[in-house]
Amino acid sequence: MMLRLVSCTLCLLLFSQLSLWCVLATSAELDGEVQIEVLFKPEECTQKSKRGDLMNVHYDGFLAQDGSQFYCSRSDKAGHPQWFVLGVGQVIKGLDKGMEDMCPGEKRKITIPSALAFGATGKDPVPPNATVVFEVEVYSVSRGPRSMEAFGQMDVDRDRSLTKAEVKAYLKVEYEKSGKPRDDPFYEKIMADIFRKSDQDSDGLISAKEYNIYEHDEL
Ligand SMILES: [Ca+2]
Numbered sequence: 642m643m644l645r646l647v648s649c650t651l652c653l654l655l656f657s658q659l660s661l662w663c664v665l666a667t668s669a670e671l672d673g674e675v676q677i678e679v680l681f682k683p684e685e686c687t688q689k690s691k692r693g694d695l696m697n698v699h700y701d702g703f704l705a706q707d708g709s710q711f712y713c714s715r716s717d718k719a720g721h722p723q724w725f726v727l728g729v730g731q732v733i734k735g736l737d738k739g740m741e742d743m744c745p746g747e748k749r750k751i752t753i754p755s756a757l758a759f760g761a762t763g764k765d766p767v768p769p770n771a772t773v774v775f776e777v778e779v780y781s782v783s784r785g786p787r788s789m790e791a792f793g794q795m796d797v798d799r800d801r802s803l804t805k806a807e808v809k810a811y812l813k814v815e816y817e818k819s820g821k822p823r824d825d826p827f828y829e830k831i832m833a834d835i836f837r838k839s840d841q842d843s844d845g846l847i848s849a850k851e852y853n854i855y856e857h858d859e860l
Pocket residue numbers: 795796797798799800801802803804807
């Protein structure tokens with residue numbers, strides 16, 4: 642409960658700094674491009690994010706027109722940072738684009754025109770044709786699970802499908818490589834996210850076909 646209060650106070654602080662974002666949004670709308678402002682970049686950067694990477698990120702979303710907040714991953718649901726695969730349509734296009742080449746620990750303010758966000762129809766509570774602004778903070782970047790190379794490494798029994806045990810073993814190795822081993826609940830959370838998004842037929846396995854479903858998606 643306390644954590645949640647702190648989270649929302651953080652969101653409110655962000656909320657108070659929005660007037661500058663509105664200026665940025667106006668120019669973004671003119672050229673229809675994603676605008677990126679780097680707020681913080683760590684000196685050490687061992688791994689920059691690229692398409693197919695598994696990202697762990699906190700992000701807060703605001704409407705450019707009046708600065709009102711429509712999404713806060715710090716208070717939404719369990720309040721934990723969100724897991725998603727970059728560049729494959731698990732987040733809006735503007736975030737898939739705007740979060741490329743990010744280092745773990747980096748913070749960005751990303752202004753996204755409606756065409757690369759929620760479009761002409763909007764998505765409640767985002768109105769139609771709305772430019773949105775996201776403040777993102779990256780906690781971790783790890784390779785895969787979308788590269789075919791990663792699939793091969795994960796599928797240790799070579800049956801062309803991934804069990805939870807196979808994916809988990811892979812993630813553990815990846816995190817230990819980066820010097821940040823985690824506890825079991827941490828991996829369980831990632832696994833739940835990955836399987837919810839990838840195991841289309843809910844049989845508890847990610848088949849090669851399910852794994853490849855985004856392979857030819859273009860932004
Ligand atoms: Ca397998």
